[in-house]
Amino acid sequence: MIRILVADDEPMIRAGVRAVLSHAPDIAVVAEAGDGHQAIDLVQRHRPQVAVLDIRMPGLGGIEAAAEIRRTVPDTGIVMLTTFGEDDYILQALGGGATGFLLKSGEPEELIAGVRAVADGAAYLSPKVAARVVAHLAAGGAGALAGRRRAVRARIDALTAREREVLAFLGSGLSNGQIARRLRIAEGTVKAHVSSILAGLGVDNRAAAAVAAHEAGLARPPMPEQQ
Numbered sequence: 001m002i003r004i005l006v007a008d009d010e011p012m013i014r015a016g017v018r019a020v021l022s023h024a025p026d027i028a029v030v031a032e033a034g035d036g037h038q039a040i041d042l043v044q045r046h047r048p049q050v051a052v053l054d055i056r057m058p059g060l061g062g063i064e065a066a067a068e069i070r071r072t073v074p075d076t077g078i079v080m081l082t083t084f085g086e087d088d089y090i091l092q093a094l095g096g097g098a099t100g101f102l103l104k105s106g107e108p109e110e111l112i113a114g115v116r117a118v119a120d121g122a123a124y125l126s127p128k129v130a131a132r133v134v135a136h137l138a139a140g141g142a143g144a145l146a147g148r149r150r151a152v153r154a155r156i157d158a159l160t161a162r163e164r165e166v167l168a169f170l171g172s173g174l175s176n177g178q179i180a181r182r183l184r185i186a187e188g189t190v191k192a193h194v195s196s197i198l199a200g201l202g203v204d205n206r207a208a209a210a211v212a213a214h215e216a217g218l219a220r221p222p223m224p225e226q227q
Helices: 011-022 036-046 062-072 087-095 108-119 127-140 142-157 161-171 176-183 187-201 206-215
Strands: 002-007 027-033 050-054 077-082 100-103
Touching: 002 011, 002 036, 002 108, 011 027, 011 108, 027 036, 027 108, 036 050, 036 062, 050 062, 050 108, 062 077, 062 087, 077 087, 077 108, 087 127, 087 206, 100 108, 100 127, 127 206, 142 187, 142 206, 161 176, 161 187, 161 206, 176 187, 187 206
Parallel strands: 002 027, 002 050, 050 077, 077 100
Antiparallel strands: none
16 A cells, blocks of 8 residues: 655645545555645654655745655655646756656546656656656757757767666656566666666756656657556
């Protein structure tokens, strides 16, 4: 059972998230918080696998709460709930250790998929969130965008063919185990590839690598898993 904390300052949003997650037989909401301070306290008390945080809350927001949770309870994955127009916050949250990003207006199935992915150790970016992040990175103008894409492409081209293949799956929200099954290789080998990919791209976490995969057009849609 995947144990979840939900934090949002709006009770109706918390109720909606809880209702969606309650339809998944493998997910249980074990705690709810109305602000970042409460979220930190409850995560430390209940040790959920995933904390679903509103990216902006009065007082201590989701970004600051995520950073403290990652520091004190590193085994808890972070899913950020965001809305359109919060692109700057998303980029800050990427640097703060969040590994899942979902729009509040997204489909219920996407919330469940994102929670499951992060619980399994994957990074999960809603396709719409990924598109927003890439568009925001382009806001510096055509020259800045072209330069950034060249830099990203050069780093990706320096990866091995297998690492690029792993990066494409990583960008689609697959865990190490899922990637291993797709490629029919050992999970430990995938883990080694991921470490090499992060170093090669100069990023600190899977979510940032997933953004690079989307930016380069590598991320592929999920496929039915082969047994």
